[in-house]
Amino acid sequence: MSTALDPRDPLGFDDLLSDEDLAVRDTVRAWCADRVLPHIADWYEAGQLPTVRELARELGSIGALGMHLHGYGCAGATAVQYGLACVELEAADSGLRSLVSVQGSLAMYAIHRWGSEEQKQQWLPGMAAGEIIGxxxxxxxxxxxxxxxxxxxxxxxxxxxxxxxxxxxxxxxxxxxxxxxxxxxxxxxxxxxxxxxxxxxxxxxxxxxxxxxxxxxxxxxxxxxxxxxxxxxxxxxxLKGPLSCLNQARYGIVWGALGAARSCLETAREYSITREQFGRPLAGFQLTQAKLADMSLELNKGLLLAWHLGNRMDAGTLRPEQVSYGKLNNVREAIEIARTSRTILGANGISFEYPIMRHANNLESVLTYEGTVEMHQLVIGKALTGQDAFR
Incomplete structure (x- = not known):
């Protein structure tokens, strides 16, 4: 109790993680800081990912592609470790996390789970290395x-x-x-x-x-x-085949969306401390602190939910409906955090000098792909009532 609360980890989430978990997270975070963050605003503004094949090979070299799969050159990481990697990738950009999600949780998972041994041997080692994009x-x-x-x-x-x-x-x-x-x-x-x-x-x-x-x-x-x-x-x-793959990808989104939210919140918090209005920092106003407190609350609740679901996946007890809880909640809260963070920056919030508008725009896609809000609500509704309201 002698140290101050860490505003970046107010609930002590890191205490739940093993040394190996932290090493995986820090490896991906350092790679993103070196290879993506200096360029991502320009790539986004230009509407392209010019070095995608090079980035894929580098992601393969750090074990990030199909990392939660076993054998065939895959890292064999835990579901929690894969989730932590998704947070760091999406804190850089949702498009980068999508590259990794589609490669590992959709294309590679489909072959790994449903393919013949010949298909696995032919494709998975090259995909894990980033030599083949799927x-x-x-x-x-x-x-x-x-x-x-x-x-x-x-x-x-x-x-x-x-x-x-x-x-x-x-x-x-x-x-x-x-x-x-x-x-x-x-x-x-x-x-x-x-x-x-x-x-x-x-x-x-x-x-x-x-x-x-x-x-x-x-x-x-x-x-x-x-x-x-x-x-x-x-x-x-x-549909058993493709839906099993979508469940894997949705799990990554449960974590990944929080990376975008974290980037927005940290930008807004730091900005509020240094930006002065009416003779004092924005952080000194009650309404600003209320926004920061609410955003921090939702971000860290989302992390605890993601961690819980990751432990269930590692134990083999995670249900698709439970993934819907995570996807629905965490993406919905992430986009609200992005929008609220933008208000703290005012007009500067729309500038690509800061990541908030980029994240907010990306999260509009994350909100509806791999199942819209309405579809996940109906998945949960069916689980709660036994009534199928899809048709």
Missing amino acids: CFGLTEPDHGSDPASMRTNAKRDGSDWVLNGRKMWITNGSVAGVAVVWAQTEDGIRGFVVPTDTPGFSAPEIKHKGSLRASVTSELVLDNVRLPADAVFPEVRG
């Missing part, structure tokens, strides 16, 4: 929250499969070497591992975004893409 094709132009209605289809032609269709809002699409694509078949929805140099596959990049601007976002076009028989995941059928 993407995940589920969302379609007309079917976002309702993937069961997808129109992309795969039909047998002899021993081959022929894929046709379109996918939309695909992170990493135009820089990927492999795509995991979900399609309707006569046996239900199935997953396919598609090398992106296959004839008929193209991934035009989506431009003119107001959010996730430092992220590669693409459409996937499949025009008579012919694949061999062994390109399909051998066993999984139906």
